[in-house]
Amino acid sequence: MPGASRLEHGKIIMAYTDADFAFLRSVVFERSANVLDPSRDYLFEPRLRPLLNSTGLETLDCLVESLRQQPDPGLERSIAEAMTVNETSFFRDRAPFELLRLELLPALIRRRESSRRLRLWSAACSTGQETYSLAMLLAEHSPQLGDWQVEILGTDIFADAIARAQTGRYGRLEVNRGLPARFLLKYLQRTGDEWEIIPELRRVCRFQQRNLCSGSLLLEPYDGILLRNVMLYFSAETRCDLLVNMHRILAPDGFLILGSSEQPGEPGLFQPVLAHSTFYYKPVARLHHPR
Ligand SMILES: C[S@@+](CC[C@H](N)C(=O)[O-])C[C@H]1O[C@@H](n2cnc3c(N)ncnc32)[C@H](O)[C@@H]1O
Missing domain, CATH: 3.40.50.150 (Vaccinia Virus protein VP39)
Structure with a gap:
């Protein structure tokens, strides 16, 4: 089911379904073995925004729909990469x-x-x-x-x-x-x-x-x-x-x-x-x- 949108303070806010997020979590798991907790589903939108912009797929549910219709290993890998945590530093933890x-x-x-x-x-x-x-x-x-x-x-x-x-x-x-x-x-x-x-x-x-x-x-x-x-x-x-x-x-x-x-x-x-x-x-x- 595609995500519904609502208007808040003049902005369109997308409300995605649990099934959309579950699908994205499964893509991340299959491509990187990273297990994402559903409590962090809110990270998908900001982290995948550059990817959505570059593919012309405007919203997460368009991305999910597109991958459901036609799996795309390259795009799936990019989703997984965008969702990994890359925090690091020189001599981390000393x-x-x-x-x-x-x-x-x-x-x-x-x-x-x-x-x-x-x-x-x-x-x-x-x-x-x-x-x-x-x-x-x-x-x-x-x-x-x-x-x-x-x-x-x-x-x-x-x-x-x-x-x-x-x-x-x-x-x-x-x-x-x-x-x-x-x-x-x-x-x-x-x-x-x-x-x-x-x-x-x-x-x-x-x-x-x-x-x-x-x-x-x-x-x-x-x-x-x-x-x-x-x-x-x-x-x-x-x-x-x-x-x-x-x-x-x-x-x-x-x-x-x-x-x-x-x-x-x-x-x-x-x-x-x-x-x-x-x-x-x-x-x-x-x-x-x-x-
Ligand atoms: C938090 S950083 C840790 C970096 C460094 N080892 C450190 O401790 O500062 C985690 C890194 O693991 C990478 N990573 C996550 N899943 C991976 C996988 N399946 N294979 C290889 N690298 C992975 C991420 O891309 C990210 O750069």
Whole structure:
């Protein structure tokens, strides 16, 4: 049933049906595995407004009707992307980065001295601040890592976020959030109104659009994975499958770091370790994966 409209203070206010919202929530779930709570249905209109304007479909119910008539994977992906939460900042939450700086990275560098190869993955990296924060911490070891093969991969489902991460450019408000002044001056250079990550750091960071829940796995093992502030948007089942995949991809002596409100639900996959006022997770050796 199409949404009814009413006039309020001279403005046309659309009233959409529960079925419209349920349809949009199911599109978001199918394309991104994000579970949206109905209490946040009011976000669809403002978040999808640019998409409605660009497609010429004026209202949400036109969009729903059009997709019901003819599914459009590209449009469905754009809806899912527009509804994801992209909040991020440099060195977000501080404690995990102190843990990396003081303990995890120095120990990993020692363990990799013979292979001289390091691979880190910032999964669900949004606009890249987390990925570049990792690169800055590694660069602090640069005399040691000069001739190493270092790769930091940043992935996110949201194409626009990945495109921004690739530019390595950030506005004043973004660099004022969490980035120590010393790092700002050392690892970014001013270009007009913006700041740009220096080429030496950008060279070690690689960005890819990737859906964590699409089942296509990264093939080579990673020494450390940051999977922060994204699992909270997934169902328990999706989280469980994702953690099994993370366990597969993580090197046996690697580490997994989650967001402060997230835990690896499945017992037996990861062992929590408390260090520097936060947790990280070591993979537990397994002969067989549960699925
Ligand atoms: C709140 S941000 C977290 C960014 C960063 N990890 C941090 O902690 O600051 C969540 C990110 O997860 C991404 N995301 C949501 N669902 C995803 C999925 N299925 N696959 C990959 N990325 C996803 C969103 O696009 C968003 O950029």
